[in-house]
Amino acid sequence: MIPSIGRIVLYKLNSDDVSVIRTFRSDISGKVGNSVSAGDIFPMIITKVFDNKPTTKSSVNGQVFLDGNDNLWVVSVLQGHKEREWHDPRDKDLTKRVNNE
Numbered sequence: 001m002i003p004s005i006g007r008i009v010l011y012k013l014n015s016d017d018v019s020v021i022r023t024f025r026s027d028i029s030g031k032v033g034n035s036v037s038a039g040d041i042f043p044m045i046i047t048k049v050f051d052n053k054p055t056t057k058s059s060v061n062g063q064v065f066l067d068g069n070d071n072l073w074v075v076s077v078l079q080g081h082k083e084r085e086w087h088d089p090r091d092k093d094l095t096k097r098v099n100n101e
Contacts, residue, residue, distance in 0.1 A: 001056065001079065001087075001088040002054050002055065002056060002058075003046050003049050003054050003058055003060045003079070003086075004046065004049060004054065005046055005047065005048065005049060006045065006046065007045070007046045008043055008044070008045050008046075008089070009043070009044050009045075009046060009062070009086045009087060009088060009089060010041050010042070010043060010044065010086060010087055010088075010089050011041065011042055011043070011044035011062065011064045011074065011077070011085070011086045012039060012040070012041050012081070012082065012083050012084065012085060012086075012087075013036060013037070013038055013039065013040045013041075013042070013064075013072075013083065013084075014038050014083035014084040015038045015083075016084075017036075017038075017064075017072060017074070017084065018036050018037060018038055020072065021033075021036050021066065021070075021072055022036070024070065025068070025070065030069070031068070031069060031070045032068050032069060032070075033066050033067050033068015033069065033070055034067040034068060036066065036067075038083055039083060042064050042065055042066055042067070043064070043065045043089075044062040044063065044064045044065070044074070044086055045062055045063050045065070046060045046061070046062045046086075047060075047061050047062050047063055048060060048061035048062075050076070056079055057078070057079070058079075059076045059077060059078050060076075060077055060086065061073070061074065061075045061076065061077075062074055062077065062086065
């Protein structure tokens, strides 16, 4: 998928993301949410694309919407299915894996 600002995609957390989220939730009063683990997938809105003519290899910044009253800002992430990567939510192979089908 060619990334564009405002597009909603899926993002897979890694262990560094989890540490940041847990630290942020423990340091800031009122920020709460369900537990997170590396490999968890959440919706992300793309806020910046790093190419004048984006391709499937363009890196992006985005806001990851967590299952709580907070979010996570991620920078310079690439498209893919590994941790700390984003992908098209219409990816049928991934949907099957997430739903354990």
